[in-house]
Amino acid sequence: MTGKQLLDDCFLHDKDRLRHRDALALLKERLSSIAEKETVALEEAGERILAEDITAPRNVPLADNSAVDGYAFRQEDYDDAGGFFRLQQRVAAGHASGLELAPLAAARIFTGAVMPPGADTVAMQEDCESHSQDGKDFVIVPQGLKKGANCRKAGEDVAEGEKILEAGQRLRPQDLAAVASTGKGTVEVFRKLKVALVSTGDELRRPGGPIDVGDVYDSNHFLLRALCGTLPVDIEDLGVLKDEAAQVESTIKAAAGRFDVILTTGGASRGEEDHVLQALDALGKRHMWQLAIKPGRPMMFGSIEKCVFLGLPGNPVAAMVCFLLYARPVISVLAGGPFLEPQRFDVPAAFDVEKKKPDRREFYRGFLRADDAGRMNAHKFMRDGSGLITGLREADGLIEIPEDVTSIRKGDPVRFLPFSGFGIR
Template sequence: MSRKALLDDCFLHDKDRLRHQEALEILKSRMSAVADTETVRIEDGLERILAEDIAAPRNIPLADNSAVDGYAFRHSDFDEAGGFFRLQQRIAAGHASDADLGPWAAARIFTGAVMPPGADTVAMQEDCETHQQDGQDFVIVPQGLKTGANCRKAGEDVAEGTTILSSGQLLRPQDLAAIASTGQAQVNVFRKLRVALISTGDELRRPGDLITVGDVYDSNHFLLRGLCATAPVEFEDLGILKDDANLVEETLRKAADRFDVILTTGGASRGEEDHVLQALDTLGRCHMWQLAIKPGRPMMFGNIGSCVFLGLPGNPVAAMVCFLLYARPVLSVLAGGSFLEPQRFQIPAAFDVPKKKPDRREFYRGFLGTSDSGQTTAHKFARDGSGLITGLREADGLIEIPEDVTAIQKGDPVTFLPFSGFGIR
């Protein structure tokens, strides 16, 4: 798509703006990892992006072992009526036995203990009876056990040489457990992206400052701090930029030398006091601007040298929607991960939209409920204003309405994007 199409007048009709899927394709085509790698202890690897493939150097588990406390025996000695076995060994976890079980012999065995040579089946202790005769301990095993019952085979979890995790995966607690199970104590990860957070506007004040009529508190900064906490980044607050063209340009120029990404809110239009887009044109290049979405139309994507620039709208709802849909997957790719796609569920609508503008994708703040029949339904926050933080707070996801849909009736299937799928509780 041409530069002119991305940077044309903000009063163009939506059909001439960049569609949601077109914007995603541009972002996917322009992005690649920029972060270096480092080695960390696995306990420090949580929510870091893996920079190597992890393969099992040996079978996991290493040897056949018991899944329960009970009695190990050879199933070939077993018959339909059950089994009467003499107790020959006692094996606890961490203490393997090298002695073969003799015919009609059993070993007292505990969970996790290595199976004795020859044994292939374990009976649970609560299903067995023990007694002693002529100084010999015996165990009676009930009928019905299948070969291999309660026995975990070597390599049952992971066979030697199997790739457990691939480079680019975000490490979760269960992934760290998988790495630990291989015996590997350290892991190679991509370092966290360096991100500059910048708010813009003469009207902005930080909490704790006095305000007068016309001022507003900078809620976007704290919104983005929290959203960045769900991404593999470390951010620095560069404060609030006044509506001064020279100040904006100089701040962006210096930030581009220090950071991997500049993330701004506000100043994304072409008004007389909106200087961010002008500064981006002067210092670098804008690859995307003006989207056919609601909320979030003036979303900017560009670069200043090797620094990626992401300019979010100034309204809080639009800023959050654009971060989740566009900035979050970009940050993931730059940090060495994949281009993150949101979870999507088809759910019946519990609301009506008599008329929707065509050629524009809309994202409503929504929450899930239950109908009288017990069916899960999607509910729309009653007010649509993109400055209403209350809608973000009360919602637990977004309702996505495609460009070709012009009306919604109760019961129509709609696409629900839960916030939990974006890493937000």
């Protein structure tokens, strides 16, 4: 693997919490792709990150063809024939005709069929009238058709030599169709990253087993595993680690030699049982920690030799917010893709916030609803607790409130980040 060497951290003090925009700038500046390349069959390339530019080797479509079932003729004959053409030939898709269209003649043609030599216009069959005279077949074409009507020109979709896709793009279904239309059967993509997923905490239990008072089921594992499904990665579950410093450090040390990325939840603060932070400091370098955001303040970004370390908070809401805002774009860049910026829409607030702490960016769970005038407004989930998964489930996205805003009144403009913009359907 290759890539920029991550620099030493200069944000080491709790009081120096990093602002959201500065955290994004730091991540953008210090990251580059570490993924190697491989060639895969086109049918296996969906959702992968393209590692080569795709240029059309030929025109698409390759030749002029009919866009409808109908009758092809020469526009120059239109007025002379008075719309009355003799049927000369029949052309079906996949059976190109080498017979040049005679003057005052038309060809019965079907959708996708190559235009016969000389023809340049097509009339739709439902607008035409068939006619027989003296044992010969004719067609009556209505007046008013312009030259080139219902005809798809060669190269109309893509011209020979035109760049269709650039390296670094995620291959969507429509992109696969574009590549296939050029005749290319394989593509070069970046290999999927190997990501280790680690949960920490004595209180955590995996679903399917018993639970006692004081225990909680490990919802973060399933949340993050599903969120990683929107990225080109292979996930390996390293299980739930107890709050034991030696076990946490040894597990992370071993994982750093096997994986491209380690993604943890919990243990990111400075408490006596927060051993993940201590393990990162002992094994590698911490480049980012303590952000001026809510939820998600103890988000960690670091490195252990060539392995990138992402430490998310333990509360589910904070874990999801930090994954979407920071971990997702980091993994995308490492995998050869772009730094994924969320979609943002300015909409009026349908809620009040009497007092918000300054110098901190906050992300509320929210949803859009139309008012009586049909205008979309942002509604805030009524409770703000970072452990309330209900808010994530009922929300359609996040409402982003900048550092300098200290209160919100109904009608004030706010920025809405739909979950769909993060690849969550």
